[in-house]
Amino acid sequence: MSAAGSNILEVRNLETQFNTLDGVVRAVDGVSFDLARGETLGIVGESGCGKSVTALSILRLIPPETGRIAAGSIKFEGEELTSLGEAAMKRLRGHRISMIFQEPMTSLNPVLTVGTQIAENVVRHMGVPWRAARERACEMLDLVRIADARRRLDEYPHQLSGGMRQRVMIAMALSCDPQVLIADEPTTALDVTIQAQILQLMLELKEKTGTAIVLITHDLGVVAETTERVVVMYAGRKVEEAPVEALFAEPLHPYTRGLMRAIPRLDVEADAAGTRPRLQEIPGLVPRLTQPIPGCAFAPRCGFATERCRVEPPPLVDVGAGHTVACWEVDRVRASAL
Amino acid sequence: MSEPSAAERPVLEVEGLVKHFPIHGGLLQRRTGEVRAVDGVSFSIARGETLGLVGESGCGKSTIGKTVLKLIEPTSGRIVLAGENISALKPGAMWAHRRRIQTIFQDPYSSMNPRLPAGTIVGEPLENFGLSRGRDTDERVAKLFERVGLRPDAMRKYAHEFSGGQRQRLGIAKALSVNPDVIVADEPVSALDVSVQAQVLNLLIDLQEEFRLAYLFISHDLAVMRHISHRIAVMYLGRIVEITTKRRLFSQPLHPYTEALLSAATAPDPKRRRQRKRIVEGDVPSPANPPPGCHFHTRCPYATAECKVTAPPLIEVAEGHHVACLRRPVGGDPGPLSIPG
Numbered sequence: 001m002s003a004a005g006s007n008i009l010e011v012r013n014l015e016t017q018f019n020t021l022d023g024v025v026r027a028v029d030g031v032s033f034d035l036a037r038g039e040t041l042g043i044v045g046e047s048g049c050g051k052s053v054t055a056l057s058i059l060r061l062i063p064p065e066t067g068r069i070a071a072g073s074i075k076f077e078g079e080e081l082t083s084l085g086e087a088a089m090k091r092l093r094g095h096r097i098s099m100i101f102q103e104p105m106t107s108l109n110p111v112l113t114v115g116t117q118i119a120e121n122v123v124r125h126m127g128v129p130w131r132a133a134r135e136r137a138c139e140m141l142d143l144v145r146i147a148d149a150r151r152r153l154d155e156y157p158h159q160l161s162g163g164m165r166q167r168v169m170i171a172m173a174l175s176c177d178p179q180v181l182i183a184d185e186p187t188t189a190l191d192v193t194i195q196a197q198i199l200q201l202m203l204e205l206k207e208k209t210g211t212a213i214v215l216i217t218h219d220l221g222v223v224a225e226t227t228e229r230v231v232v233m234y235a236g237r238k239v240e241e242a243p244v245e246a247l248f249a250e251p252l253h254p255y256t257r258g259l260m261r262a263i264p265r266l267d268v269e270a271d272a273a274g275t276r277p278r279l280q281e282i283p284g285l286v287p288r289l290t291q292p293i294p295g296c297a298f299a300p301r302c303g304f305a306t307e308r309c310r311v312e313p314p315p316l317v318d319v320g321a322g323h324t325v326a327c328w329e330v331d332r333v334r335a336s337a338l
Numbered sequence: 339m340s341e342p343s344a345a346e347r348p349v350l351e352v353e354g355l356v357k358h359f360p361i362h363g364g365l366l367q368r369r370t371g372e373v374r375a376v377d378g379v380s381f382s383i384a385r386g387e388t389l390g391l392v393g394e395s396g397c398g399k400s401t402i403g404k405t406v407l408k409l410i411e412p413t414s415g416r417i418v419l420a421g422e423n424i425s426a427l428k429p430g431a432m433w434a435h436r437r438r439i440q441t442i443f444q445d446p447y448s449s450m451n452p453r454l455p456a457g458t459i460v461g462e463p464l465e466n467f468g469l470s471r472g473r474d475t476d477e478r479v480a481k482l483f484e485r486v487g488l489r490p491d492a493m494r495k496y497a498h499e500f501s502g503g504q505r506q507r508l509g510i511a512k513a514l515s516v517n518p519d520v521i522v523a524d525e526p527v528s529a530l531d532v533s534v535q536a537q538v539l540n541l542l543i544d545l546q547e548e549f550r551l552a553y554l555f556i557s558h559d560l561a562v563m564r565h566i567s568h569r570i571a572v573m574y575l576g577r578i579v580e581i582t583t584k585r586r587l588f589s590q591p592l593h594p595y596t597e598a599l600l601s602a603a604t605a606p607d608p609k610r611r612r613q614r615k616r617i618v619e620g621d622v623p624s625p626a627n628p629p630p631g632c633h634f635h636t637r638c639p640y641a642t643a644e645c646k647v648t649a650p651p652l653i654e655v656a657e658g659h660h661v662a663c664l665r666r667p668v669g670g671d672p673g674p675l676s677i678p679g
């Protein structure tokens with residue numbers, strides 16, 4: 001990933017904070033990652049670990065009344081976004097960087113037809129005439145395999161099923177040929193058979209258009225089946241990053257290992273008696289983000305923790321082949337059974 | 339572990355359960371149709387057994403749960419709880435049986451009074467059913483807190499002071515307090531993070547084995563389902579399309595919809611994406627206007643002309659394995675179906 005210009009997006013030491021009644025929430029606490037052109041990067045972690053805030057920071061959509069990017073750098077095609085003016089940012093959003101959210105209903109305008117919404121986005125960013133934009137909208141609906149696209153152009157969001165609305169969101173997000181698509185829990189609200197359709201669609205479209213994707217999810221199964229590289233977050237920090245095969249074959253952070261043991265598995269043969277083996281619990285709760293965390297954020301729940309873990313934050317260490325881990329005890333972890 | 343015994347009469351028996359909701363429309367709000375939320379469903383659950391109910395959004399899972407809890411009245415059908423037919427009981431007469439069947443929700447917070455301390459909330463059913471009073475209640479509640487893994491001093495806290503997983507423990511303590519026979523758990527871990535989900539699933543299994551509880555466990559998550567259930571019923575548009583032991587369901591699914599669900603489910607294994615089978619196309623039709631014949635024929639790759647007109651009954655095609663598919667006859671070849679044409 002070192003070749004100059006191969007990364008379309010570079011995030012460095014990002015810190016995003018919110019002022020709340022309970023104090024300053026350090027939602028993102030020094031996160032760095034790169035996104036290569038045409039790559040699918042997964043960001044995974046439990047609720048509240050800072051995934052959505054990371055996405056909103058890249059898009060500069062953090063509500064200014066309560067939140068701010070407190071430190072760090074976000075470079076898109078070499079251009080610094082954290083200091084970019086709002087007008088320039090507006091030109092980027094929905095055009096060169098676009099996004100899909102969990103609940104399409106909240107991001108679609110209920111009083112405009114889906115055709116109008118997609119066409120407006122195309123007119124705004126590509127400066128083409130309305131008729132051509134409508135044509136583009138129709139093509140896009142076709143592309144996301146909405147049957148009878150021309151008729152659907154004139155329908156309102158509430159007339160569509162959840163799966164169809166998410167397809168419309170994808171159509172809109174891809175309508176201006178973005179270089180980066182940020183998808184925040186795009187299938188979490190959908191049924192499994194519809195989720196499978198949407199994930200497959202996203203991957204096919206990526207092949208066709210070469211758009212790089214940041215796929216944010218709490219679901220390890222979705223990450224395993226759709227991404228090439230994965231960032232694992234815990235309490236606002238990146239704790240591990242690896243190519244997807246390496247992460248699932250040899251997770252090295254105790255938290256990542258804990259997550260993988262805590263999920264019931266469909267793909268592992270149940271034993272013959274059909275008994276129900278205990279799931280491995282991760283004891284305790286995620287820490288509050290209103291207090292600065294001195295050492296490793298996972299220390300209170302970690303079976304490998306030592307005194308040092310509680311006072312000194314572990315640095316991210318490259319263990320080879322693009323696999324990095326933030327853990328003082330990584331050698332002991334690696335030597336222990338998975 | 340205590341396997342459910344076959345000889346004993348099931349603690350919950352449901353036969354031919356139907357629940358239709360009227361649809362009102364037009365200026366005068368006349369009845370213009372009905373949603374067939376539950377359309378003739380039968381099953382039973384033994385003591386100590388978990389029956390999983392799985393299916394996509396809107397297929398009628400929660401409606402079944404609410405009907406057996408008698409929170410809503412069935413349109414028709416029989417519900418027999420511990421040998422007693424409760425289907426036609428009026429609220430007053432139902433009271434005596436209500437203790438026996440309790441519920442755990444997806445979001446226990448919404449059902450908790452934010453102004454009452456947690457100890458009072460959990461003790462409420464005990465007092466309501468006249469099972470204990472005052473100091474006695476406090477002692478029993480303290481024991482329940484301990485049993486579900488909450489510290490007794492948490493009894494003085496309010497619902498908003500608990501995390502999602504802790505609230506779910508409160509909900510479990512409350513359901514458990516009156517010593518029920520059956521617990522209807524509707525998506526009890528869906529809102530929880532995986533690390534906390536594991537804690538709650540383990541607790542539910544321990545409690546079941548300790549008290550021989552019967553669970554009707556509703557979930558859309560097949561992996562959770564496979565973990566907790568003994569038997570599983572797969573639903574599609576108000577009907578059970580397949581019901582069998584979890585072993586059989588996962589090793590030899592016979593209904594095309596079950597096959598579709600299993601191949602759509604994701605697994606935390608990057609190698610699996612290359613093995614994925616077909617993905618079923620299309621959307622779930624509306625239960626207000628279900629397709630004729632087999633409800634699944636609009637999405638089924640194996641559908642024949644017959645499937646569009648004849649509704650397949652749920653039949654026992656092999657021992658302990660019921661399937662509703664025209665192409666899965668009694669004693670038929672359990673191998674893959676061929677795609678017609």
Ligand SMILES: Nc1ncnc2c1ncn2[C@@H]1O[C@H](COP(=O)(O)OP(=O)(O)OP(=O)(O)O)[C@@H](O)[C@H]1O
Nearest residue numbers: 359373375394395396397398399400401402558625
């Ligand atoms: N009170 C009601 N009035 C009218 N229709 C209802 C009512 N309750 C449920 N329905 C309809 O009945 C059908 C079954 O709903 P139900 O809530 O049982 O589904 P479910 O399987 O629990 O779905 P989910 O997975 O989304 O919770 C749906 O079409 C729903 O819209």
Ligand SMILES: Nc1ncnc2c1ncn2[C@@H]1O[C@H](COP(=O)(O)OP(=O)(O)O)[C@@H](O)[C@H]1O
Nearest residue numbers: 018025027046047048049050051052053054289
């Ligand atoms: N607008 C906001 N105001 C205050 N706190 C916020 C806001 N948005 C997010 N947070 C907090 O930031 C942390 C990370 O949130 P988020 O990125 O949404 O998590 P997730 O990983 O589930 O997407 C959480 O503690 C959350 O409560």
Ligand code: SF4
Nearest residue numbers: 296299302309327328
């Ligand atoms: S640094 Fe220490 S506490 Fe943190 S994960 Fe590693 S061993 Fe555990």
Ligand code: SF4
Nearest residue numbers: 632635638645663664
């Ligand atoms: S009856 Fe026909 S349409 Fe229905 S599941 Fe069987 S093969 Fe498919």
Ligand SMILES: [Mg+2]
Nearest residue numbers: 051052053184
């Ligand atoms: Mg989020």
Ligand SMILES: [Mg+2]
Nearest residue numbers: 399400401524
């Ligand atoms: Mg429901």
